[in-house]
Amino acid sequence: MQQSDLKLDGNSIGGLLSEIFALEATAAQTTCAGCGAVNPVGQVDVYLNAPGAVVRCPGCEQVLMRIVRGGGRIWIDLTGTRCLEFRDPG
Amino acid sequence: MARAAVLGRLTWRLGKVAEIVQETPAVASLLLDVPGWPGHLAGQHVDVRLTAEDGYQAQRSYSIASAPEDGRVALTVERLADGEVSPYLVGEVRVGDEIELRGPIGGFFVWKAGDPRPLLLIAGGSGIAPLMSMLRHRKAAPAASPARLLYSSRTIEDVIYRPELERLGAGDEAIQVWQTLTREQPPGWTGYARRVDSAMLNEIAWPKERVPAVYVCGPTGFVEEAAELLVDSGYDPAWIKTERFGATGG
Numbered sequence: 617m618q619q620s621d622l623k624l625d626g627n628s629i630g631g632l633l634s635e636i637f638a639l640e641a642t643a644a645q646t647t648c649a650g651c652g653a654v655n656p657v658g659q660v661d662v663y664l665n666a667p668g669a670v671v672r673c674p675g676c677e678q679v680l681m682r683i684v685r686g687g688g689r690i691w692i693d694l695t696g697t698r699c700l701e702f703r704d705p706g
Numbered sequence: 707m708a709r710a711a712v713l714g715r716l717t718w719r720l721g722k723v724a725e726i727v728q729e730t731p732a733v734a735s736l737l738l739d740v741p742g743w744p745g746h747l748a749g750q751h752v753d754v755r756l757t758a759e760d761g762y763q764a765q766r767s768y769s770i771a772s773a774p775e776d777g778r779v780a781l782t783v784e785r786l787a788d789g790e791v792s793p794y795l796v797g798e799v800r801v802g803d804e805i806e807l808r809g810p811i812g813g814f815f816v817w818k819a820g821d822p823r824p825l826l827l828i829a830g831g832s833g834i835a836p837l838m839s840m841l842r843h844r845k846a847a848p849a850a851s852p853a854r855l856l857y858s859s860r861t862i863e864d865v866i867y868r869p870e871l872e873r874l875g876a877g878d879e880a881i882q883v884w885q886t887l888t889r890e891q892p893p894g895w896t897g898y899a900r901r902v903d904s905a906m907l908n909e910i911a912w913p914k915e916r917v918p919a920v921y922v923c924g925p926t927g928f929v930e931e932a933a934e935l936l937v938d939s940g941y942d943p944a945w946i947k948t949e950r951f952g953a954t955g956g
């Protein structure tokens with residue numbers, strides 16, 4: 617099996633993200649801290665075969681987010697995300 | 707649904723299986739009655755959770771195939787031989803059983819009938835499920851923009867929603883359905899008989915001047931190829947929304 621076979625997208629972690637964010641997150645825009653690419657969360661690459669979710673930029677493959685849950689905690693590393701922009705529902 | 711962008715706390719709830727439709731040998735649709743269901747948008751999905759007697763839990767995401775207008779929540783599930791969840795949902799589940807789910811989930815891969823742009827849907831295999839929700843939503847809104855579907859399957863036996871797609875494609879000028887069978891075609895087959903390519907998209911896709919709304923769903927390779935072909939033909943990547951199913955799942 618190739619690594620590409622395991623590639624999902626941000627739509628697949630919509631449920632997980634809704635446990636973390638109050639606003640719908642798959643339609644939010646991410647800015648990659650590495651290459652500056654702006655993509656909707658629903659469109660970025662997601663790998664769930666790690667212990668947790670690894671979210672990568674589809675442009676430069678830099679890790680945008682790492683989300684691990686377990687032991688009563690949810691741990692989020694957003695080092696690779698320069699900015700997350702949500703639509704304000706008003 | 708006016709404030710659908712603001713989510714309540716996503717809670718697990720129980721849906722009761724009211725009907726099972728065996729779509730193909732490996733694919734079934736579960737029609738669920740879900741008390742307290744808040745409604746959904748076409749293209750959204752749910753998380754389904756199974757709990758074993760020893761407490762072990764397995765969770766998967768499944769697209770909602772029913773239209774927002776439908777009374778029941780339909781999940782279309784493909785049985786994967788080595789899957790943890792799908793072999794239970796396709797084959798073991800009976801009418802009357804209860805399934806634990808949460809949703810609706812997602813705000814990116816969604817379509818509303820009020821979108822004025824013509825709609826182009828491209829599906830590979832079980833990727834048809836969320837696009838079927840859109841097509842059913844489109845059917846329920848006669849004044850909405852015209853819609854075109856291109857659906858790729860391996861063989862005629864693998865075509866999900868076959869009778870309904872034939873009706874949809876035949877009944878309404880505003881909804882057009884094309885199919886391609888990539889591996890094997892039955893005698894008298896008049897559809898396409900190859901993988902999606904640029905010549906096929908040139909015949910089916912809206913001219914770029916129409917600025918269509920495009921949704922592509924299927925296996926990762928299928929989705930990336932179709933989206934690339936559309937961009938090569940002059941489509942703006944921003945028009946194209948994709949949802950990729952990995953080769954695993956389960």
